[in-house]
Amino acid sequence: KNEVEQSPQNLTAQEGEFITINCSYSVGISALHWLQQHPGGGIVSLFMLSSGKKKHGRLIATINIQEKHSSLHITASHPRDSAVYICAALNRDDKIIFGKGTRLHILP
Amino acid sequence: DAGVIQSPRHEVTEMGQEVTLRCKPISGHDYLFWYRQTMMRGLELLIYFNNNVPIDDSGMPEDRFSAKMPNASFSTLKIQPSEPRDSAVYFCASSFGLYTGELFFGEGSRLTVL
Numbered sequence: 453k454n455e456v457e458q459s460p461q462n463l464t465a466q467e468g469e470f471i472t473i474n475c476s477y478s479v480g481i482s483a484l485h486w487l488q489q490h491p492g493g494g495i496v497s498l499f500m501l502s503s504g505k506k507k508h509g510r511l512i513a514t515i516n517i518q519e520k521h522s523s524l525h526i527t528a529s530h531p532r533d534s535a536v537y538i539c540a541a542l543n544r545d546d547k548i549i550f551g552k553g554t555r556l557h558i559l560p
Numbered sequence: 561d562a563g564v565i566q567s568p569r570h571e572v573t574e575m576g577q578e579v580t581l582r583c584k585p586i587s588g589h590d591y592l593f594w595y596r597q598t599m600m601r602g603l604e605l606l607i608y609f610n611n612n613v614p615i616d617d618s619g620m621p622e623d624r625f626s627a628k629m630p631n632a633s634f635s636t637l638k639i640q641p642s643e644p645r646d647s648a649v650y651f652c653a654s655s656f657g658l659y660t661g662e663l664f665f666g667e668g669s670r671l672t673v674l
Contacts, residue, residue: 497662538603542659
């Protein structure tokens with residue numbers, strides 16, 4: 453079992469829908485990253501958080517340390533949000549462990 | 561700043577050849593990471609440096625892989641000899657700080673070993 457699990461693996465939604473991607477981890481962590489990888493392959497860091505909630509534009513990331521769970525939300529989704537979203541946990545040994553990613557496809 | 565710069569963007573080589581991938585981190589960043597991405601295994605951390613010193617290389621697959629960071633503005637990842645199973649996209653990333661620093665990725669080097 454991977455120490456960082458993401459769900460769903462694949463998600464297709466209509467433009468405008470509210471999107472939630474989940475990340476659960478089984479180890480103690482110092483911080484958690486949410487990354488976005490576009491079809492061209494480039495990777496962009498969206499958030500790094502260790503507690504609470506962060507918001508940037510239409511993107512919101514939350515983390516619950518006690519429940520070992522983080523969520524990435526996209527409001528008013530748009531086709532340009534289509535990408536692979538990757539959760540990465542920085543564990544107590546300072547190792548970054550990646551989830552397998554969630555492939556999001558937003559239909560116009 | 562131009563961001564993290566990697567070269568080459570694409571490399572096709574034959575099994576047994578030496579491959580050198582290069583990375584220039586963002587100026588002022590004190591952490592540099594090398595990652596590998598394959599369809600089967602996803603993203604994996606290979607090694608990371610703090611202030612040019614290798615901190616954790618436990619992700620380096622085997623002795624054929626080596627990484628150096630001779631100064632704050634340059635790092636290399638070398639594979640010698642290369643094998644077909646090394647075919648992957650290799651990403652370099654840098655950050656300022658480990659616990660608070662956002663990761664900035666290069667565009668990746670796509671390696672194909674025939």
